[in-house]
Amino acid sequence: MGVGIVVPLLPIYALTLGASGIYIAFIFGSFSLSRTIMLPWFGRACDKKGRKPYLVAGLFAYALISVAFILSKRVDALIGVRFIQGIASAMIMPAAQAYIGDITPRGKEGTVMGFFNLSVFGGLSIGPLMGGIIHDHFSMNAAFLCMGGLALSGSVLCFFFLPPTKLEKVVAQKLESLSLRILIKDPELTGFFVFRLVYTFCIGIIWCFLPVFASLGFRLSTSEIGILVTLAVFVSGLLNVPMGFVADRFNKKVMVSFGGIIITWSIYSFVLADGFQDLFLANFLFGLGGGISMPALTALAVIKGNETGSMGSVMALLTMAHSTGMLLGSLVAGLAMDLLSLKHAFPLGAFLMLFGVAVFLFCCRKKL
Numbered sequence: 244m245g246v247g248i249v250v251p252l253l254p255i256y257a258l259t260l261g262a263s264g265i266y267i268a269f270i271f272g273s274f275s276l277s278r279t280i281m282l283p284w285f286g287r288a289c290d291k292k293g294r295k296p297y298l299v300a301g302l303f304a305y306a307l308i309s310v311a312f313i314l315s316k317r318v319d320a321l322i323g324v325r326f327i328q329g330i331a332s333a334m335i336m337p338a339a340q341a342y343i344g345d346i347t348p349r350g351k352e353g354t355v356m357g358f359f360n361l362s363v364f365g366g367l368s369i370g371p372l373m374g375g376i377i378h379d380h381f382s383m384n385a386a387f388l389c390m391g392g393l394a395l396s397g398s399v400l401c402f403f404f405l406p407p408t409k410l411e412k413v414v415a416q417k418l419e420s421l422s423l424r425i426l427i428k429d430p431e432l433t434g435f436f437v438f439r440l441v442y443t444f445c446i447g448i449i450w451c452f453l454p455v456f457a458s459l460g461f462r463l464s465t466s467e468i469g470i471l472v473t474l475a476v477f478v479s480g481l482l483n484v485p486m487g488f489v490a491d492r493f494n495k496k497v498m499v500s501f502g503g504i505i506i507t508w509s510i511y512s513f514v515l516a517d518g519f520q521d522l523f524l525a526n527f528l529f530g531l532g533g534g535i536s537m538p539a540l541t542a543l544a545v546i547k548g549n550e551t552g553s554m555g556s557v558m559a560l561l562t563m564a565h566s567t568g569m570l571l572g573s574l575v576a577g578l579a580m581d582l583l584s585l586k587h588a589f590p591l592g593a594f595l596m597l598f599g600v601a602v603f604l605f606c607c608r609k610k611l
Contacts, residue, residue, distance in 0.1 A: 247370015268577025286559020309391025357487020364480025434606030447572020482534025502536025
């Protein structure tokens with residue numbers, strides 16, 4: 244929720260500091276770059292040393308970073324803060340996902356990951372709406388402080404309510420994890436990685452430049468922009484639990500592919516938008532596709548993590564795909580905004596999403 248509060252505001256905040264399209268892309272891309280670099284290390288580290296220390300430290304770092312946002316008065320400083328925030332995120336996400344994977348009963352991967360994804364998407368869906376309201380009625384700094392307060396609350400809750408690290412499955416049983424060099428040769432993991440990458444490439448375009456696209460092209464208010472950014476995440480989050488339940492009883496790979504086709508059409512439909520209603524429908528379809536595909540994909544990742552005994556590393560690879568997609572999506576959209584037209588980024592996203600579905604089907608063809 245804390246992250247979601249500032250996401251729709253960062254491009255607007257950057258514009259007030261004089262950032263061009265490519266600099267807005269750097270602000271978003273620096274986060275993804277640092278996270279991508281550090282994820283393999285933190286993923287393997289939490290497989291060896293446990294999940295709790297990285298959750299507590301990463302969330303506490305997020306709280307400190309909220310203050311750094313307020314103190315940043317230049318574009319280059321904002322890029323630096325986002326770079327550090329990416330490192331903190333690399334500590335949190337693989338540890339959190341691996342923790343859930345560790346305590347998931349066999350055969351319930353879709354349902355449990357659906358609930359976990361609901362917590363993530365639920366927070367992210369409420370956040371942008373809150374951010375728009377806070378900005379309109381208070382200030383940008385108030386939004387940053389809200390992010391910090393929520394992150395600090397999360398850190399404290401993890402510190403006091405999670406069991407001691409020595410009781411975690413990965414530490415207590417002294418499990419030996421596979422190296423990343425071995426894991427990346429797994430064809431199914433390649434399929435998971437590519438699908439997640441192109442999906443988040445599209446998210447990068449939407450999150451980074453939909454606020455600018457909606458503001459400059461349709462003169463929407465920050466509250467309306469918050470609704471649009473919230474919608475896709477809200478719909479996806481709402482569907483995660485029922486679709487996770489379905490994924491435990493249906494072919495997960497078919498669900499991933501079907502959701503990918505819906506995402507492909509939704510991202511292309513932004514080009515055809517002629518106002519708030521069209522943007523609303525495009526975001527709704529994007530959330531629908533993600534809500535169908537993501538519970539099944541994360542369930543497959545949990546199964547793979549248990550098979551390999553490398554839950555943290557598998558989740559880190561999936562999060563790396565997420566970060567890389569966000570980085571490339573924001574950079575491509577930034578270049579399109581400065582050199583051509585922002586609308587050109589959406590057809591490219593649709594083409595790559597379709598490509599990702601094809602790669603996923605090819606890599607997972609033996610068990611379809």
